[in-house]
Amino acid sequence: MKLRRESPPSGTMRDWINARAEAEGTAYVFTDSTPPLTWSDLRNEAQRIALALTAQGAAKGESVAILQPNGRDGVLAFFGAVYGGFRATLINLAAGRDAISYALTHCEASLALVHDNVADVFAETRPDGLARLEMPTEVAGIDLHDVTPADHALLMYTSGTTGRPKGVVHTQSSLLAGGWTTAIAHDLTPSDRALCVLPMCHINGLCVTMMAPLVSGGSVAMAPKFSASQFWTQLRDTQATWFSVVPTIISHLLHGQADPDAKTKARLRFGRSASSALAPDVQRAFETRFAVPIVETMGLTETAAQILSNPLPPGVRKIGSPGIAHGNEVEILDADLRPCPTGTEGEIAVRGPNVMLEYLKNPEATEGTFAGDWLRTGDLGCKDEDGYLFVTGRLKELIIKGGENIAPREIDEALYSHRDVIEAAAFARPCKTYGERVEAAVRVREGSGLTGERLVGICVEKLGAFKAPEKIHFLPELPKGPSGKIQRLKLLDLT
Template sequence: MKLHHGTPPDGTVRDWLDARAQSGGTAIVFPETGGTLSWQQLQAEAARIALDLTALGINKGDSVAVMHPNGRDGVIALYAALYGGFRATMINLAAGPDAIAYALEHSEARVAFVHPDQRDVFDQAKPAHLNIYLPTSSTSQVDLHPLQASDDALLMYTSGTTGRPKGVVHTHASLLAGGWTVTVAHHLTAQDRGFCVLPIYHINGQCVTVMGSLVSGGSLAMVSRFSASQFWEQAATGEVTWFSVVPTIISHVLHAKDDPAPAVRSRIRFGRSASSALAVETQTAFQNRFGIPIVETMGLTETAAQILSNPLDPARHKIGSSGIAYGNEARIADENGTPSPTDVEGEIQVRGPNVMKGYLKNPDATANAFAGAWFRTGDLGRMDADGYVYVTGRLKELIIKGGENIAPREIDEALYQHPDVMEAAAFARPCPQYGERVEAAVRLRPGSSATPDDLVALCTTRVGTFKAPDCVHILDELPKGPSGKIQRLYLNEMLYGKS
């Protein structure tokens, strides 16, 4: 398979993995263990497991769940599902048990790859029919399912304002296009090695680093999780030339005491920031201290990650902007779908080969997400005369904590499980560490003895520590509109004044 920078990749992930195996070379190194995985080894392992799954009767397009952190076994499981023509269903390990159970049930996963550390969570959350993949000794001769670029490849769940996660379906074509947009924007080549510190069950880790390396023919240094104290040491051991992170990680690295060695500084061409807005002060301080340029970008789960990026040339950076479109088209439009004039705020919309097929088993949500061929991001922004987009707000009420989308209603529903909670509304509070943090306000029934700590503990149990509110405010009344709907967007001002 050959990469043409003017057109998106053709074929399937299977085709591209076969081509990389024939070319040879290293696919992934693991700085924490010293292990390596060549393209040939990755292809052979993926093909072997794919044949095994086929022999087990897993049909083309069936969901295959992957509950693994970053690592050798997890990335092989991912590629095995893709290689076999199944729908790789990446389970967010940071989600609470309710969300994991919903994803496993809703996806109708036929089999699951489960890391030993996730076994207890899996056993608690799994539907009765779902079992862990175990290699078989079957000697039956089977052929892999035939594959086309339009076939389903990836299923990844993302929070929405409804509170229920939506299952985003990508085809082989859109998944590969996600890696292609990154390759084109950042001029990735076979000599590049990305630093995969973000989990591959998030679209950034999945498409930017994993698919980016597959399409570009480069390689990855993959670690199990981000560590501020080991970031530069792992970058040195892995011999990385670029990295993709979120603003929270940039802030953590900036405030850590360690500096990269001169050889690391000279080897790393750039770092990229995505998932939420990067503070201008943080970007400037990072670049001044470490001498490594940060490229600000924008992407979504529904667009196989990147839709916008600042050019690689620092002279063309516009700090504060998410950049220009690469590999797809972006526009600003009003509520009627009419393109907005230059520098006039509207909704950011995108169309291109990297846009999702749709939301699994949710045709209404899929229809509402598009204005004709344009995907509606739900983000507000403006575009300048040079095509640079500036994000100005969000139509949706999502809370973005450390680059992770959190639906306020999911927190509301957890709070409503307490018998004394009469009204509940979660909201975003500005936070220097995570960009935004979760807080909530409730109205309790008269005479209740429930405390804020009780309610935080309830949320922690239901949705996990990361999504649980940092604090819960107990109020006599929550702000409401004329129809009686709780107005969560007024809570920040009501509780903290204008800030």
């Protein structure tokens, strides 16, 4: 199968994996010294996992929970699940125990692919009826489920303003289209190799740096996680030609001591920034210091990552803009869901083959997100006369820290779990390192000796350190509207 710019990929993930296996090229190399995978290795191992899941009774389209860090086992777990016609359900291992438990329960998986390093987390969070798959030495007499492009392939949880994470469902078709939008925007070829330093449970890590090479015929170099001290060395040693990161990583690299050598800089075609806005000053400073062009993009979990991208050099890259649409349509809609004139602010909406099918078991949220075939992003923006989009704000109250979406209500609920808390609301404060940081305001009962350190500790325990507030503000009363609802957006000015 070949990459075609004019139309999204046809067929299924199984079809594309099988086709790549015929070419016998390298699929994955790993920076942790585990053995590399050719495409035929990947196909054979994915098939073995798929057969094992089928033999254990996993139904077509059923969720298979994947609790795996970046690495060889994680790659094979994901591809094994989708190859077998199952819904690969990637669990964010950095989330708190409550969030992991919720995802494992909500997805209704009966089988999980669990790395040994997180076996204790699985044991503490798994619901009744969810078992860890034990790989048999041999599976015989089992036929894989038939798979079609419309079948479920991916379930990934994303935070929303309603508090509980929503389960985004992608089909075999939309998952492939997510890799295609990246591949055509960046002119990827079979000779390109992506360095993956973002977690595969993040839509950027999965659909950009794992799916795009499947579609383009290239390869992936995977690191367990981002390391500022090892990043340039990993690019050198793996011979990678491009990378996709978030603005926080670009900032860390810019402020680090390491530099790429001349051969690495010459080989690198581009770096890619996504998940949140990249500060223009940071982008300019990075390119000046490292001589590596940065392409700013925009994507969502609901669109299998990319919807917008700046062109590669020598095309026009507009600093401060995530670019133009590739492989889908992006429009600015007014309050009546009609296209806005050039330069007029409205809500950013997208439609195309990479758009999700639905939110799992949440028809109300699904209906509220779609306007016809347009997916409403909740972000505000406008287009210039050249069609480049500029993000101006967002309708939702999401806190975006280091490119990760954090729902304030999750933090509110953790704070309210202490009996002394009467009112609570989390909010975002601008931050040079992460774009935004988490803070919270509370009102506690009179005479309480509750401290901010104690409340932060509760949030860390329930949600993980990343989502926990950095500072707790104690107020005599939180601002409210006529209905009594706390006005979260006023807290920044009051603290």
